[in-house]
Amino acid sequence: MPTFRLPPSTEDVELDLLPGRAAFWRDRKTLLVADVHVGKDATFRAEAVPLPLGSTDSDLERLSDLIRQTGAERLLVLGDLYHARAGMTDGTLSALRAWRADHQSLEIVLVRGNHDRDAGLSPSNLEITEHDGPLVEGPFCFRHDPGSSDDGYVVCGHLHPGVVLRGNGGQRERLACFHANPSRLVLPAFSEFTGLHILHPEPGDRVAVVAGTDVIALPVDTVESASP
């Protein structure tokens, strides 16, 4: 599995950036994801938009694959595990319970995001530890939205970062990405049923795009500039 290392600040700690839109903190066997938006499809249906079943199941399956591949013992969700209260239907909850049953020994920690607050607390039988505020561990400060912190290098989600690349012959690609600057790393949204917020990185930023089976680091000045 190809990985790319992006060491945060000066600390001698590394995170593997995975093409499955997640990061792995090897020292602590912790898998990091953000913006899973479980039940987003069900939310649409509850609001009378006829979307097929499947995207939540598929996201959970991808999560299982990553847990198996990395051998993670702990899953840390950086907010927006759930999409909305309307999406917490019987179908969504039973899919979640079945998924949890497949990973009984896995410790799951959720740093709550704005969508989680709308959805309410996790059902107790899912055994998810929830934190309302930032979670400081080792050199990192884990949070949902990309605020600043004095307690460590911020790792967060919320933004659904993406970039536009341009190549010869007028080619153009929109890709989800990891986006780091000296004080924080933003993870791509884990769910495939999410859009991209296109970034315009500044000098000194680092960007690694998710391209199929690879994560590829880019020099920042190759990314499309901010002008409309």
Added chain:
Amino acid sequence: MTTGSSSNGDAWHHAVTRIDDWFADRDWAPFDYQRELWAAHRDGDSGLVHAPTGTGKTYAVWFAVLLEWMAEQIAAGRDLDAYDELPTPPLSVLWITPLRALSHNTVDALQRACRELRLPWRIEGRTGDTSYRKKKGQLSDPPSALITTPESLSILLSYPDTKEHLQNLRMVVVDEWHELMGSKRGVQAELGIARLRRWNQNLRTWGLSATIGNMEEARDTLLGEEEADGRLITADIEKDIQIDALLPEDVHRFPWAGNLGLQMLDHVLEELETVDSALVFTNTRAQAEQWYRAILDARGEWAGYIALHYGSLSRKQREVVEDGLANGRLRCVVCTSTLDLGVDFTPVDRVFQVGSPKGVARLLQRAGRSGHQPGATSRVTGVPSHSLQLVEYAAARDAMQANDIEARRPVPKPIDLLVQHVITIAVGSGFFPNELYEEVVSAYSYRNLKRAEFDWAVRCASTGGSALKAYEKYHRIEKYDGDLDTYRGMYVGTSDRLARRHRMMIGTITSDSSVEVRYKNGRTIGQVEETFISRLKHGDTFNFAGKTLEFLRIEDMKAVVRKAKRRPDGVVPRWLGGRLPLSNQLSTWIRRRLDEAADGTFRGPEMSQVRSLLELQSKWSIVPTHADFLVERVQSSEGFHLFMYPFAGRPVHQGLASLLAYRMAEDVSITFTMSYNDYGFELLSPEPAPLRDAIAGGLFDTDNLSREIEASLNESEMSRRQFREIARVAGLVFTGYPGQPKSIGKIQASSGLIFDVLEEYEADNPLLEQARREVRERQLEEDRLRDALDRIRDARLHVIDVPRMTPLAFPIYIDRLRDRISSESLAQRVRRMQEELEEAALREGEA
């Protein structure tokens, strides 16, 4: 009603006399076709009228219904001169117009006639521009005639009590039917009329149309299957139309100059000096903005005498401009198709067409805005934006002389609109599936709708898409299951909240998510697309409505701006929406002109002017005749370009380009980007394309065509793009609207994302199939693609390496709208782009 007894006949003649007097007072006399229509309407017929612009189509239908009513009053012993004793007619006429911008003109014109004839008819408009209060009043105290748009009619049908108000209709009129037909809004009108027909046994339908190539089909589409013997009434009025063009001095440098046409500004100004009034038509709203600004910059003293007019401007602004044209204050209006149409026909001295005429019918209609006095000549002058357009004007003149006018094709059974309609009727009066199916297939566009397709649409709205499994918690409409036997089995809306949301969404067929632009004091200027606004930052300036505006913020889904103090950053909003392709007719006539040119014959001023440019084309390459197929290869800093010229029109070129790219990418790992115009297309790749091998391997074969078109379609983004409109119409994506509940935010997703989800988890969803079908039938036209390939194989193939882009190639190059076909993996592509960029950066560093 029929004229059985002689007293009815007398009453009719008496009424006709009054109308004749009205004409005589104005020194006019009714045309024969107008009398023909009056009699046809009296005899219970429906039909389609076509007549040149400015020859009284509006009054032809309007007087038909007034005459009928007047004759009834006389027959009932009432005195038409005793105004106070005449009964006020109930809602008797529904008048559908394609543009809300036209509705108030129509109200004025119809009301004026009633005032002058002293008839107690009240005429009102009901469109997206009409205030909520006024709309409510219209239902409690309906006018005698209501002027509306297809979507406003649809919204009317979504109210439960509408049937009460619409069951005394005598006549439904569809104005500018040639504009509506061939669009989903036209189908929306068909569905609405099918319903009105059921509610009103005596309803007659009349369409008004400019001349198009398939008048019979236009009539049948309007009237539906039930009235196959409808009338086609033709005005026997000849009109002289002159098509000419402004000639640039230097055709050589010209095609390189960009595609706005502003190089011709001085010529246009010179012409404008000599006339009292003129219309300058452009093909896009952005182009209109730029021309308006350019004219004003060059002739500051004309401020106040020139104006801008297009559909996205606020109604108030448009009215000021229309009034200015009517009272002669304005000397020049820069406009788009909104001024093609219009009942309150204000004649002007000259009409200009900036850029390609695109089609013969359209150019003739625009020409018709000038010289409308009997016997006068209408004149339209082309303003080329690149030299080859001179050929197009000459070709348009040829087509006009040969009377070769384009056809408009009806839209075949759009499922997205059916889903929308099913919901509309459910939340309105409710429906039983058998009855609604009968009604829907009586509309021409749905005449081949299968019952299974109808049932899917009902299911899509009621239990979700899949046939096997109902979606959990999901339904927009549901089957009534209460205590009232009469209603059991009827589909009705599930909640007032969803009904309200549905009504908000009905109007969105054409408008991409748009945002109102207003000043801080709340005054509205118009609408721009959300995608444009979303890219602006506080303090950015842009040109809109002829003004330079500074963007402040988004507030309640509205863009708040103020007048900018400095010059704009050169940004003009772009409005999405299909670019009009060159018509078949025009392409055919262009090819004939090029055949002549290849033969050394250059007839007329335009061809003489473009001669040296075509000779340059011959020198570098060849001017392809219809017996040649030309492929040009050229290398640039961008990569390796292949230009091919089938002259089959943009849609076919789009299909051909993806097909050929797909075939060439089958054996080698390569990525193509594509651009196309109406003459040909370009395939651009970072490495040379394996052209010779591909040709030897059957590049132009028609074997496996359907399958490979399908495959190349999936590769490119066309279906995905086509799905935008479908998702909106079927209610899968929501454009925001004022006062929207917070819950909407949680279910907003782009149509692209929805497309991906459907493809992944419900690949047989009929809406996806519709997107592919629309691309295949309406954009790519598989039959024409097959013809084009056959022609290519029969033609002499010329593969020519050229040192730089030729006069034929360049317009394609600058008119780029790119698609991609690739056999590289995403990761491969990204790595390559990354390397290219780094190399370029390195080179710059060394320099």
